[in-house]
Amino acid sequence: MLDxxxxxxxxxxxxxxxxxxxxxxxxxxxxxGVEAIKNISFDIREGEIRAIxxxxxxxxxxxxxxISGFYVPQEGEILYKGYKRxxxxxxxxxxxxxxxxxxxxxLFEGMSxxxxxxxxxxxxxxxxxxxxxxxxxxxxxxxxxxxxKVEKVIDFLEIQHIRKTPVARLPYGLKKRVELARALAAExxxxxxxxxxxxxxxxxxxxxxxxxxxxxxxxxxxIVLIEHDMGVVMDLSDRVVVMDYGKxxxxxTPDEVRNNxxxxxxxxxxxxx
Amino acid sequence: MLxxxxxxxxxxxxxxxxxxxxxxxxxxxxxxxxxAFLVLPMVMNDYWANSxxxxxxxxxxxxxxxxxxxxxxGLLSLGTAAFMAVGAYATFKLSTxxxxxxxxxxxxxxxxxxxxxxxxxxxxSLKIKGFYLAVATLAAQFFLIWLFTxxxxxxxxxxxxxxxxxxxxxxGVTITGATASSxxxxxxxxxxxxxxxxxxxxxxxxxxxxxxxxxxxxxIAAEIIGVNPLIAKLSSFAVSSFFVGVAGALMFGVYLxxxxxxxxxxxxKSFLVLFMVIIGGLGSILGSFLGxxxxxxxxxxxxxxxxxxxxxxxxxxxxxxxxxxxALIIIVLIAEPHGMAxxxxxxxxxxxxWPFPH
Numbered sequence: 001m002l003d004x005x006x007x008x009x010x011x012x013x014x015x016x017x018x019x020x021x022x023x024x025x026x027x028x029x030x031x032x033g034v035e036a037i038k039n040i041s042f043d044i045r046e047g048e049i050r051a052i053x054x055x056x057x058x059x060x061x062x063x064x065x066x067i068s069g070f071y072v073p074q075e076g077e078i079l080y081k082g083y084k085r086x087x088x089x090x091x092x093x094x095x096x097x098x099x100x101x102x103x104x105x106x107l108f109e110g111m112s113x114x115x116x117x118x119x120x121x122x123x124x125x126x127x128x129x130x131x132x133x134x135x136x137x138x139x140x141x142x143x144x145x146x147x148x149k150v151e152k153v154i155d156f157l158e159i160q161h162i163r164k165t166p167v168a169r170l171p172y173g174l175k176k177r178v179e180l181a182r183a184l185a186a187e188x189x190x191x192x193x194x195x196x197x198x199x200x201x202x203x204x205x206x207x208x209x210x211x212x213x214x215x216x217x218x219x220x221x222x223i224v225l226i227e228h229d230m231g232v233v234m235d236l237s238d239r240v241v242v243m244d245y246g247k248x249x250x251x252x253t254p255d256e257v258r259n260n261x262x263x264x265x266x267x268x269x270x271x272x273x
Numbered sequence: 274m275l276x277x278x279x280x281x282x283x284x285x286x287x288x289x290x291x292x293x294x295x296x297x298x299x300x301x302x303x304x305x306x307x308x309a310f311l312v313l314p315m316v317m318n319d320y321w322a323n324s325x326x327x328x329x330x331x332x333x334x335x336x337x338x339x340x341x342x343x344x345x346x347g348l349l350s351l352g353t354a355a356f357m358a359v360g361a362y363a364t365f366k367l368s369t370x371x372x373x374x375x376x377x378x379x380x381x382x383x384x385x386x387x388x389x390x391x392x393x394x395x396x397x398s399l400k401i402k403g404f405y406l407a408v409a410t411l412a413a414q415f416f417l418i419w420l421f422t423x424x425x426x427x428x429x430x431x432x433x434x435x436x437x438x439x440x441x442x443x444x445g446v447t448i449t450g451a452t453a454s455s456x457x458x459x460x461x462x463x464x465x466x467x468x469x470x471x472x473x474x475x476x477x478x479x480x481x482x483x484x485x486x487x488x489x490x491x492x493i494a495a496e497i498i499g500v501n502p503l504i505a506k507l508s509s510f511a512v513s514s515f516f517v518g519v520a521g522a523l524m525f526g527v528y529l530x531x532x533x534x535x536x537x538x539x540x541x542k543s544f545l546v547l548f549m550v551i552i553g554g555l556g557s558i559l560g561s562f563l564g565x566x567x568x569x570x571x572x573x574x575x576x577x578x579x580x581x582x583x584x585x586x587x588x589x590x591x592x593x594x595x596x597x598x599x600a601l602i603i604i605v606l607i608a609e610p611h612g613m614a615x616x617x618x619x620x621x622x623x624x625x626x627w628p629f630p631h
Contacts (some may be wrong), residue, residue: 094499108487110556119483123499127480129508135475140287143479147483149288186499267530 008045011238016100018046021222022067022190027076031060034061037073038246044190049216049223051233054243056265060226061103063243064194067224068100069093095123099188101179103195103226108167113178116167117153121146147247150185155179156218157211173204177211190222191215197229205229209236226253234258277397295625309463314456322455323528329569330462331523334547336561337517338471343547344555345477346509347489349406352413354542356514357521358534359387359417362427364522365436368449369429376441376448380465380522387518388511390417395510399503402492414540421534437531449526458527465523465616469516474558476512485509486556517546552605554614563613567605571598 008018022044029037037059044050065071067078069090078085080096099120108116125146127139144231157177162170167178176196183191191242196212197205209232215221227233231241236253242250242263250256250263257263281287293299317326333458335357336535342348360539374382394413398406421427428436447453448461465474474484487495488505496502522587532538544570572594579590609616 070493070497089501090496091499091501094497100497102494102497106491106497108490108494110490111483111486113569115483115486118480119487119495119498119500122480122484122487125480129481132479132481133472133475135479139475139479143290147290152285182498 008047015047015217016220017048017238019080020044021046021056023079024063024067025064025077025079027073027078029059029066029071029073034077036246037066039076040243040246040248041076042241042248044222044224045238046189046222047216047220048238049225049236051137051225051227051237051240052243053227053230053233053240057244057245058243059122060243061194064100064192064224064226067190068098068192071149071251094186097187097189098192099183099186099190100192101176101183101194101196103198105172105175105179107167107175107179107182110166112164112166113159113170113181114150114163116178117150117181117185118146120182121150123186149187153181156184156214173200173207176200176208178205180208180211180215182217184221187219190224192224194226195228196225197227197232205232212236284398290478292478296620303507306467309467314459317459319455322459325570325573326530327455327458327462328524329565330466331528332521332546332549332565332569333466333562334469334523335517335520335546336553336565337469337558338513338518338520339546340550340553340555340557340561341473341477341485341516342509342513343550344557344560345482345489346485346506346513347402347405348395348506348509350410350513351392351407351540351543351547352410352417353517353546354399354538354540355414355417356391356517357524357537357542358421359390359514360384360518360521361525361532361538362421362534363387363518364526365429365438366427368439368526372439372441375443376526377443377461379441380519380526383522384515384519387521388515391510391514391517392507395507398506398510411540413541418534418538433533435531436525437535438526445623449530451530453527461527462523465519469519470558470562471533473516473561477558481508548602552602552612554612557612557614559617560614562614563617567601567613568598571601 006019008016010016019042021253023041024043025041027037027040028035037173040059052063054060062071066073069088069092085093085096109120111119125142127142131137131139140239154163159174159177159181162174162178167175170178180193180196183193193212197208200208212223212225213236216223225233225237232233237254240250240254240257241248242257242260244266249266250260252260283294293302313326321448335353338356339350339353342350360383363386365377367379367382368376371379394410398410422434428434429435438449440447440452442448446457448457477485484495484500484505485508487498487500488502488509492502495505521538524537529537549564549568550561551564552567553562554560575594576590577595579585579593580587585593605613609619
């Protein structure tokens with residue numbers, strides 16, 4: 001880790017990793033008397049796939065919620081693109097280019113797949129209230145322009161056939177994919193994926209892994225990933241943070257983490273004996 | 274090949290996004306418009322206009338408004354009638370204070386006044402939802418009606434406590450007041466209904482509508498995506514109240530002519546509009562039309578059938594009518610919880626394939 005230069009480097013498979021884009025410094029998050037996150041610091045580099053792993057209840061999702069602005073930590077600070085991020089509601093965090101998916105799918109069940117993905121472009125659409133009410137010229141044109149962008153995402157994730165289907169009718173695996181599509185439609189700089197492969201079979205996991213790699217490769221999106229499938233995590237990610245009981249117990253490349261004695265004790269444990 | 278989408282290829286996103294994607298629907302829409310604008314005014318008599326068509330159209334506007342709030346944004350409101358009263362009283366105050374103002378402008382301004390009041394009473398929605406919000410809007414219902422019957426300024430200190438619509442005309446045609454022809458009233462309501470339905474469709478098809486629906490389906494996820502819940506909820510209250518206010522303005526201005534707040538805009542009316550929205554279909558423009566038609570036309574038809582044709586006593590028929598409508602509401606809701614619009618959607622899906630089952 002120490003040999004990675006600050007301005008960025010090129011990975012073994014030829015991807016460009018940039019400088020640090022998001023840095024978390026001494027984050028502590030409490031719920032009443034419970035410390036969910038204890039004094040954790042780590043950074044995320046531009047263009048990398050950064051995994052957060054740890055046993056259940058380690059505070060991974062809380063960490064994700066801190067990054068996406070849903071929880072406000074009691075202590076510590078978040079530096080985003082070099083500046084300290086002031087306290088802001090989640091919808092403003094979204095506007096700074098951070099999109100996410102949820103552990104339990106959080107799609108809008110009453111809307112079609114297309115509408116769901118279109119909501120992802122919320123912050124990029126500019127037509128005012130009156131223009132939309134009249135639907136003349138600008139608003140209707142803007143809708144079509146954004147539709148075109150959304151169609152590209154739909155093509156990319158291979159969900160053309162369910163474009164007009166109400167989300168409630170979709171099977172689990174496709175819902176996960178639609179949720180990824182909605183996050184991608186926002187054209188985020190950082191994409192937070194909270195267990196994107198939970199509950200999937202091997203084939204679906206392979207598809208999802210491919211999509212994650214493609215997103216990172218084609219759009220240069222920085223990806224922060226929480227996942228329990230160790231095989232997937234070790235294969236996909238550039239660097240891994242390991243959490244246990246709210247503390248950071250390991251941080252480094254997959255190989256470093258795999259050989260870290262604390263991590264083996266706490267998490268990988270006997271499974272690798 | 275009546276009801277088919279095969280062969281009707283869409284070559285642009287605009288045409289894919291249009292309101293009626295199936296050619297037959299588009300023709301049907303223009304036929305309905307032609308009938309409404311050209312044929313009906315010729316063939317309709319005053320009784321049909323006054324007891325069915327005009328109230329139907331006014332309730333459509335109110336139902337559209339409430340549907341935006343409940344069906345699209347998921348915010349329950351029981352204060353609809355009070356907001357209609359705001360529209361009515363605003364019309365009264367505006368048209369008496371500025372006699373020269375064009376009456377259509379008065380109706381629209383009344384809608385805007387209601388909008389502002391709606392936003393004010395929508396503020397609790399930022400903190401509470403569901404039944405608790407319903408109770409908060411119930412407070413609006415009672416408070417506003419109390420205000421309008423209590424303070425003389427609202428009814429110009431008239432001795433009866435009623436407000437009555439002065440005679441106003443536009444382009445030489447009398448539109449409000451006792452001497453207004455039923456044709457003028459009909460066209461006023463028709464123009465407003467068509468315009469409001471068009472506005473509602475535009476607002477719900479685009480970014481605004483998706484913002485509202487996102488709040489309805491999962492408000493936390495919506496906020497993470499970038500929806501400002503404050504703006505989404507209050508804009509929904511504003512738009513919804515605008516519609517309801519215009520409906521109230523028309524109900525007072527062109528339909529009833531004279532009202533007393535507690536009587537014309539009581540809680541019963543709030544529930545009536547709520548039933549229209551639920552029966553018609555939450556989150557559907559067409560549903561607002563169907564629901565309003567169901568609850569306006571059905572009592573009249575029952576009355577014609579029972580009293581005029583079967584010769585039953587009027588009070589017996591009246592009670593029976595309440596029972597029948599109550600039963601029908603329950604049946605519709607059990608058969609199709611998503612309302613008549615969903616029923617219609619199912620029929621359409623079947624029609625597309627007809628006569629084949631799959």
